[in-house]
Amino acid sequence: MYTGATSHVLMDAGLEGSLRAMAEMGWEGGELALTHLREIAGADDPDAAADEVGALIEELGLRVPQVHLEVAAMGSLDDAQREADLAMVERHIKLCRRMGLEVGVLHPVGGMPATLAEYRRVGQVRIESFARMAEFGAQHGFSIAIENTMDTRGDEMSALGRRLFGAIIPELHEVIDAVGADNFGICLDTGHTNVQGISMAEAVRQCGDRLIATHIDDNHGVKDEHIEPFRGTIDWESGVAALREIGYEGIFNLEISPARGQPMDAQVHWLEGVLATTQWLLGR
Secondary structure (H helix, E strand, C coil), X not given: CEEEEEHHHHHHHHHHHHHHHHHHHCCCEEEECHHHHHHHHCCCCHHHHHHHHHHHHHHHCCEEEEEECCCCCXXXXXXXXXXXXXXXXXXXXXXXHHCCCCEEEECCCCCCCCXXXXXXXXXXXXXXXXXXXXXXXXXXXXXXXXXXXXXXXXXXXXXCECCCCCCCHHHHHHHHHHHCCCCEEEEEEHHHHHHHCCCHHHHHHHHHHHEEEEEEXXXXXXXXXXXXXXXXXXXXXXXXXXXXXXXXXXXXXXXXXXXXXXXXXXXXXXXXXXXXXXXXXXXX
């Protein structure tokens, strides 16, 4: 495993400033944040912007294998919205490949179906959407990672109550089995599993060899806080041991909230401390 962080971790520095600061500190890699992907896609010349970012990553010697793709309407029964979202993701995948990125993280969203019949229709549409993304990805040497969610804590109710699809790992395997693509795996979000009441170690074991991306963050088991390891209630040492047990050798990517609004020197010192803790943890 190697250390990484999502590129928004120093949001106030911009993408280039963030990546340069991370490289200087000793981070080995990271994930391209959705906010930065949107900036690249929205540039006057997206291809040129993507080429510049790819060259920067190469110059800095960073390993940036993954990107957080749009929260697309994978299970939406609104055909027009779903088609627009999937077409946008396809455009973004092409840009990601220009940057040398290899894995895109997608959420298994599908709303809160009001009836069991609607729930089943959403499930089929979700499978079809992921199958399309996996096929498109395969054509471009790109993999798709489906991210675990967590059950809602708000007032939203579906036919299954406050129950969001993908909050348990076996549901992710169901989608992957149905699609049957070699370039389709799992992104484990440790914060989501903690809110769900599943230990990190058990979640890792449930992912097994389908784990191809990570969102590493902590919380206190109540809400999705996106704080750094050891500030919440996750048992990190057993979780990392489980990653080694399943033979995971990819990025240990911290998806934590940036310290925005503070002096940049303070933000940099904070991130240096996070790196030191992460290196200590992976060195155990």
